[in-house]
Amino acid sequence: MADEEKTMPEIPKGQPFIKTEMIDPIFMMQYDACTRCGECEKWCPALDAKDGDRKYSPMNKISRFREYMGRSYGLKAKLFGSKRLDEDDIQDFADAFFHCSTCGVCATVCEAGINTVDMYEATRQQLVMRGNGPYGKTVNFPKLIGEYRNPYLKQQSQRLDWIPDDVEIAEKADVAYFAGCTAGFNQQVLGVCTARVLNHLNVPFIYLGEEEWCCSSAIIRTGQPHKGDIPKITALHNVEALEAKGVKQVMFACAGCYRVATIDWPKQIGRKPNFEVVHVADLLAQLIQEGKIEWKKSFDNKIITYHDPCHLGRHCGVYETPRVVLDNLPGLKFVEMDRIKGLQRCCGAGGGVKAGIPDMALDIASERIRDAQAVKADILSSCCPFCRRNIGDGRDSVYDQVGSTNYDLRDNPDNEMQVEDMIVLVAELMGLSTKIKSQEEEEEKLDHLKDKV
Amino acid sequence: MSDFVYYSGIPSFVVMLGIAMVAIVIFLVGMYLNMKKWGNGSASHFLSVFLKKINHEKYGHHPRQSLLSTIFLDIMLQRRILRRSPFRWVMHMLIFIGWIGMFVLSMVFAMFEMLHLVGIGNIDLNVTRNSLDFANEILGYMLLIGLIIAIVRRLAISDVSKRTQMFDWVLVLGTLVITITGFMAEGFRPDAITGAWTFLGANIELAQAFALFHVTISLLFCIAYIPYSKYMHMLAAPMVILVNGGGE
Numbered sequence: 001m002a003d004e005e006k007t008m009p010e011i012p013k014g015q016p017f018i019k020t021e022m023i024d025p026i027f028m029m030q031y032d033a034c035t036r037c038g039e040c041e042k043w044c045p046a047l048d049a050k051d052g053d054r055k056y057s058p059m060n061k062i063s064r065f066r067e068y069m070g071r072s073y074g075l076k077a078k079l080f081g082s083k084r085l086d087e088d089d090i091q092d093f094a095d096a097f098f099h100c101s102t103c104g105v106c107a108t109v110c111e112a113g114i115n116t117v118d119m120y121e122a123t124r125q126q127l128v129m130r131g132n133g134p135y136g137k138t139v140n141f142p143k144l145i146g147e148y149r150n151p152y153l154k155q156q157s158q159r160l161d162w163i164p165d166d167v168e169i170a171e172k173a174d175v176a177y178f179a180g181c182t183a184g185f186n187q188q189v190l191g192v193c194t195a196r197v198l199n200h201l202n203v204p205f206i207y208l209g210e211e212e213w214c215c216s217s218a219i220i221r222t223g224q225p226h227k228g229d230i231p232k233i234t235a236l237h238n239v240e241a242l243e244a245k246g247v248k249q250v251m252f253a254c255a256g257c258y259r260v261a262t263i264d265w266p267k268q269i270g271r272k273p274n275f276e277v278v279h280v281a282d283l284l285a286q287l288i289q290e291g292k293i294e295w296k297k298s299f300d301n302k303i304i305t306y307h308d309p310c311h312l313g314r315h316c317g318v319y320e321t322p323r324v325v326l327d328n329l330p331g332l333k334f335v336e337m338d339r340i341k342g343l344q345r346c347c348g349a350g351g352g353v354k355a356g357i358p359d360m361a362l363d364i365a366s367e368r369i370r371d372a373q374a375v376k377a378d379i380l381s382s383c384c385p386f387c388r389r390n391i392g393d394g395r396d397s398v399y400d401q402v403g404s405t406n407y408d409l410r411d412n413p414d415n416e417m418q419v420e421d422m423i424v425l426v427a428e429l430m431g432l433s434t435k436i437k438s439q440e441e442e443e444e445k446l447d448h449l450k451d452k453v
Numbered sequence: 454m455s456d457f458v459y460y461s462g463i464p465s466f467v468v469m470l471g472i473a474m475v476a477i478v479i480f481l482v483g484m485y486l487n488m489k490k491w492g493n494g495s496a497s498h499f500l501s502v503f504l505k506k507i508n509h510e511k512y513g514h515h516p517r518q519s520l521l522s523t524i525f526l527d528i529m530l531q532r533r534i535l536r537r538s539p540f541r542w543v544m545h546m547l548i549f550i551g552w553i554g555m556f557v558l559s560m561v562f563a564m565f566e567m568l569h570l571v572g573i574g575n576i577d578l579n580v581t582r583n584s585l586d587f588a589n590e591i592l593g594y595m596l597l598i599g600l601i602i603a604i605v606r607r608l609a610i611s612d613v614s615k616r617t618q619m620f621d622w623v624l625v626l627g628t629l630v631i632t633i634t635g636f637m638a639e640g641f642r643p644d645a646i647t648g649a650w651t652f653l654g655a656n657i658e659l660a661q662a663f664a665l666f667h668v669t670i671s672l673l674f675c676i677a678y679i680p681y682s683k684y685m686h687m688l689a690a691p692m693v694i695l696v697n698g699g700g701e
């Protein structure tokens with residue numbers, strides 16, 4: 001590093017060491033608005049997961065960046081030139097900066113009203129442009145999504161593969177179902193259950209199929225939107241494709257896609273799309289309240305709790321409708337955990353953390369499992385495939401710990417908690433199949449074999 | 454004691470005016486540099502974005518609240534702090550009201566002094582000052598109590614003391630010095646009619662020295678220093694709350 005520094009040219013007078021062209025003037029001002037009250041430190045899941053190492057504190061990161069800005073743009077920098085910053089220090093700062101799930105609880109509690117999430121994302125972009133990010137595997141997102149239109153290396157022609165034979169997709173309808181890549185490729189049970197529930201409720205819907213492109217959430221959250229402009233291209237494509245179908249509503253069951261459609265699409269394309277963005281929980285809650293849902297099955301007096309996905313709750317303000325749904329599921333007693341709604345504890349998957357820093361994602365998810373254990377929940381439900389996956393992993397890790405370290409399970413030692421998405425529970429209690437196409441095909445093959453034998 | 458020697462508590466109003474001018478110029482230069490920094494090299498770009506965003510549409514289900522609610526509830530009553538910690542809110546409000554209140558009263562008195570100097574109206578400055586004494590005293594104590602709470606909090610609460618930096622101390626201790634010298638200047642004043650600090654005893658020289666010191670560092674620390682320090686949050690935070698419609 002020292003040698004590198006020697007060979008690096010002096011920054012000419014007036015030229016800053018860290019540029020800021022990607023950071024909106026309001027976000028820049030936000031760095032100076034922090035009162036250093038420390039409230040965000042009490043809530044940050046990343047700081048908790050890092051055992052309080054203050055390098056990961058939101059307040060500390062804000063102070064560090066403000067300091068860099070001061071050295072680059074302050075009075076001294078104006079008079080004597082921008083001060084050379086230590087590259088190792090900047091890299092250390094950037095690493096800490098990417099250890100954040102962009103959950104936004106620091107924004108909710110911030111006494112200065114700082115919109116941290118957007119500010120972090122813009123700053124991440126600046127750091128990426130400078131060569132100080134992103135973190136780990138997340139660097140592949142723009143290439144994958146740019147090339148394949150999804151992050152899972154699948155061909156667009158495979159977009160329809162998840163649809164089982166019993167699911168009816170309309171040619172024309174007022175509603176479109178935007179499944180997203182995760183429900184379409186990776187956790188197909190969510191797509192299958194959503195489609196079956198909509199069919200069951202007589203809500204005709206269209207599906208873009210090969211024309212559905214990734215929402216690009218992962219690229220935006222990790223500060224890489226400038227790489228090929230993918231979020232803008234995919235937003236424009238998806239919005240235009242949906243508008244061309246003449247739909248009035250676009251239905252989402254994935255919190256990440258819903259957040260992008262609600263907040264990022266209008267920003268990317270510079271206008272609001274000509275359709276309403278709806279989460280499937282909104283529709284279900286409405287139908288439940290109108291008494292239009294009939295349940296065919298019931299749980300056996302189990303306790304259920306709900307984890308607000310940050311992308312659905314804190315980012316978009318949808319808190320009540322999933323609760324209405326879960327509270328009305330037969331045979332379940334709904335209880336609230338600690339830290340819910342605006343003050344929810346993130347599961348730790350967002351902001352590229354699951355892909356880039358899986359250990360930290362797991363540690364944060366384990367904390368969420370402990371919150372659910374504290375209220376003796378049998379089922380921990382959410383409305384987001386990423387929460388489902390990561391909290392599920394957290395559950396496995398906590399129960400592994402029980403075996404190895406005798407972790408205190410708060411009087412609930414044998415209760416292996418079920419982590420399940422709301423839509424799967426709904427489908428199950430409506431008496432619908434929750435099997436995905438490949439499982440059904442497998443079963444068919446087995447039956448066939450049995451018949452032969 | 455002639456009127457001219459002892460108006461605002463310093464020997465010459467002109468001296469104070471000169472220091473005020475310097476402080477304001479330093480402040481404006483600092484603000485310009487900050488706005489330039491925020492606006493990616495252009496202060497006017499920052500200003501135009503700022504003005505545009507005050508009423509921009511918020512996407513998502515958080516509707517933008519009215520501008521009046523933001524100004525009254527979130528900026529003046531600092532509701533966001535109250536939600537998180539009533540204790541911290543009391544501390545903040547004491548400092549905020551004390552600081553702003555005394556600033557406003559100082560401006561009012563300075564205006565009377567100017568009117569008196571140019572001979573408009575028949576103003577008796579001693580009477581005017583004495584009539585403001587009580588309010589000044591109350592506001593001064595609010596500020597002092599708020600600062601003492603802030604200091605004790607930073608020393609006694611381990612979480613807070615761990616994250617406290619020099620940066621934070623400069624602000625708190627600087628304001629404390631200003632507050633105490635203000636009380637001392639008042640206490641030494643021979644014609645002070647109220648105030649617990651009269652125990653210091655009348656001493657016109659000391660009163661004038663403390664008053665000059667108090668006014669000078671008040672202007673330099675509380676105005677000129679703002680854009681170059683943590684004090685900046687006093688302006689930036691309300692501006693942020695304004696554009697973010699009260700915050701998330």
Ligand code: SF4
Nearest residue numbers: 044100101103104106
């Ligand atoms: S967004 Fe969440 S994880 Fe990131 S700094 Fe804020 S509280 Fe911590």
Ligand code: SF4
Nearest residue numbers: 034035037038040110
């Ligand atoms: S809560 Fe807001 S003002 Fe307080 S330290 Fe954190 S970022 Fe700064």
Ligand code: SF4
Nearest residue numbers: 310347349350386387
């Ligand atoms: S996976 Fe869910 S809780 Fe976790 S970051 Fe994403 S939306 Fe938030």
